[in-house]
Amino acid sequence: MVRAALISLTEKGKELSLRIAQTADFISTERFCLRSHSDFGSRCFEDTAGLISHIFHRYDALVFVCACGIAVRSIAPHIQSKTSDPAVIVIDEGGSFVIPVLSGHLGGANALALRLGSLLGAQAVITTATDIGGHFSPDSFAAANGLIITDMYAAKEIAAAVLDGEKTGIVSEYGYVGLHRDISEDKDCRTGLYIGSKDIKPFPVTLRLLPKNIVLGIGCKRGIECETIEKAVVSALKKAHIPIECVIAAATADIKANEQGLLSFCKKYGLKLHTYTAQELMEVKGSFTVSDFVRAVTGADNICERSAVKCSGGELILRKIAADGVTVAAAEKPLILDFERKIL
Incomplete structure (x- = not known):
């Protein structure tokens, strides 16, 4: 779900930000209100520029309830690239217009503006040329x-x-x-x-x-460090010509659910770790690299390949590669592209 910061400067702005937070179930919100116009459920700030300097890259979207000029001046020093900047939206405190001003496409500001406009009964002001003409973007x-x-x-x-x-x-x-x-x-x-x-x-x-549809299956020895896992994964993916940016999740056996090195690796790369019991892994259909030793220790004859296929629902594209106490495999999640799909 999109994580959005709601930023308001006035009493009316505070009330509108509260309304959005209470009714916009399609985003996860945190409210930031100027100290002189704050309430119990919001975080206070004294200086808009200082606040934005602190939170600009911590949220998927920044939603300002204020004048457009204030928002533009506060974000200007932090703008880097359309591939990395958050969505930025401005709403007037009267709730009449919703204006995406940054990252309309990749960041999802246009789609979010349309959803917020519908929620508030406001006009979404979309200015990108492809959207105006209904063209492909x-x-x-x-x-x-x-x-x-x-x-x-x-x-x-x-x-x-x-x-x-x-x-x-x-x-x-x-x-x-x-x-x-x-x-x-x-x-x-x-x-x-x-x-x-x-x-x-x-x-x-x-x-x-x-x-982005690759699931990693990872097995590892107890107590192994994050750096060792990272080295093994990067090396295995390089051999298979798979960019690590395409990885969306990692999977393993449930006995590894609290392995700190593995958890640290997943946190570093923003991956959710999925875990499965030995029985669940053994029920996965397919041809896998069998290890009697792994079966004796875990109850499943293969961890990395089976967990990757189980989690992805697809097929192996990288069979087990072992290095320094780590085993790595990868499977591809089935994908159907939809030209009519929207971000939100």
Whole structure:
């Protein structure tokens, strides 16, 4: 769920931020109110610039209830890139207009503004050209489908091309539905999307989008350090030509649920750790690398491969690799791309 900071400066702004916090069940909110206009459920601040300096990269979205100029001046020193900046939205204290001002596509500000506008009965003011004309946006498509943009220049070229009425092509290693009218399956297009992990360029201007659908299966000795696990994982993924950015989760046996090195590794890379009993792992169908020793210790004949497949619901793309007391495998979660999918 999107984590949003609600920032208000006035009494009316405080009341509107409270209304949003109480009714917007599609976001997780934390309220920040100027000390002179705060309440029991909010966190107080004295200086807007100081507050934003502290929280800018700690939330997925910043929602200001104030004048647009105040918000823009406070975020200006912290803006870095559309691939890393949070969504920033401004709402007037009367609740009439909801304006996305930063990270409209990749950060989801446009989609969030539309949801907040609907909630408040306010007008969402969307200014991005692709949205105004109902055109395909590579940024929005990537964000909604959990894809990594590898080349922002190519993304801009495609966005400009579709605005000029030019079709953009597609080559995908995955199935898709709801193909946008701006996208053509014709391979002769000048610009195009390639969705997959191969290092290829089917079009003169190719935007390669990497899916985030890889699940790591990890087994390890007791007491092993985070650095050792990280080294083994990075090495295994490199051999399989899998970018670590494509990993969405890790899995292992339940007896490793409190292994501190493994937990630290998952925290470092923002991965949720899924654990399974030996019985659950042994019920997974497929061909796996069998170890009688592992079976004797854990009750399952393989931890890394079985847990990766169990968690992903897909197929192995990297079989067991062992190094320094760590075993690593990877499976690919099934993926269907949807051109009509929205971020929220």
